[in-house]
Amino acid sequence: MLRLLLALACATPTPPAADAPASPAPAGPRLDPKLLERSRGSEDVDVIVISMDCLRHDRTGLDPASGVRTPNLRAFADQAVVFHDAMSAASWTVPSHMAVWTARWPSRHGLVNKLMPDPTGTKLIDATLRDDIPTYPQAFAEKGWVGAAFTGDAGVSARFGYGRGFVTFLDDRKFGGMDHSGPPARAWLAEHAAKERMLLFFHGYDVHGQAPLPDGVAPVRGDYTGPLDGSIAEQAKYRELALSAIRNPGDAASLGSALTKEDAAFLRGVYDQKVEIADARVGALLADLKASGVWDRSIVALMADHGEEFLEHGALDHGYSIYQEQLHVPFLIHFPGQSTRVDVHETVRTIDLFPTIADALGMPQLPDVDGTSLLPFLRGEVPTPPGPLLAESDYRLYVHLRALRKGDHKLILDLADGGVQLFDLAKDPGETQDLSKTDPRRAYEMEQELRTELLRWKTDPSRFLGRAEAPISVY
């Protein structure tokens, strides 16, 4: 019977999302509903969430055009739902991961910076998630899952509230990679597998600009003869240089003419090499999951919290803008017993991850969340994935950006000066042609829709952000 169910777990390729018709017909199940029933109420389903920090989708083998070799991601994808157009809620670590943890937009969970005003509003203190906002890992703990997290610290440190619900929480190396978090994660897995229901979070900064390439950059230097060395210090220097261009509301981070296309290509080569190494490190955990039988009975998700820029919009690093190179991330979910690949090309949101897992397990959802289970869409009961498709960044108080995607179009609103940009992602995926002046009606309507969402949140950004002129020295 199980074999029959697995055979029914068929892939139904769908075309890339376009402007949705008024009453689209359901496209049929992407994933066999009977397969999804396997985990519902089951006592032996583990939950594994892998986050490859700073990994942009188009620099993985999930995008064949990348040329980047990620055989372990591919093997994962062969037995998973592969969301080809997944959007993170923010373009940097702290707000984005917490948006997944809480299934709330960053402005709604409030952790939009590493610092926040103290109760008197006169000084900035370390930010942490408010006590009255529950997280999904807490909900899993209350239902009996034993939680363990092995992280690279920095933006996912327990001090921000990420530790809630976990019995074990590793965050002892700032910007640590999976070479650091992997061995204890695998040891913990070996100790706990088949003994108790596990919630395992595995994270590392392997591809991040603040993580080194283990064997140096010489192997990827190739014909590059420019001045860059691909070091951590260099990355930080150019990030800060680009941020220094933001002097007035509405300004964008920019390196001006400080770097060339050849420089950017070299740095992207360094990044790609890191991606291949990170893939192997994830592969070591996946091998353990498969050897122990955990893979077959578990929900295993793989995601990234944001991407990375290599001069596509004039700067390096991430957080200071919300263009697609910083928002488009890998997003895969393997369901218990799933043995075939399912490709989804419609746009989805990473904030839907835990609501989807909870739904698959038959657990109640947290109250007052923005995320929604993707299962009705995967079962073909609704024609499109949940919306709205939003993103935001208040990175280190330099920018205050919000975005809305609708159909092929994306609107970016700068709260600092009210400026908007409009892009047609189908015709212009690199977001180089601002259509806000040539298609003002669409820009106006999308801005009103976006502002309506912001009003619905009933949040005052200044409540979380402090005063813009307050110096921020951490990141």
Ligand SMILES: [Zn+2]
């Ligand atoms: Zn990150």
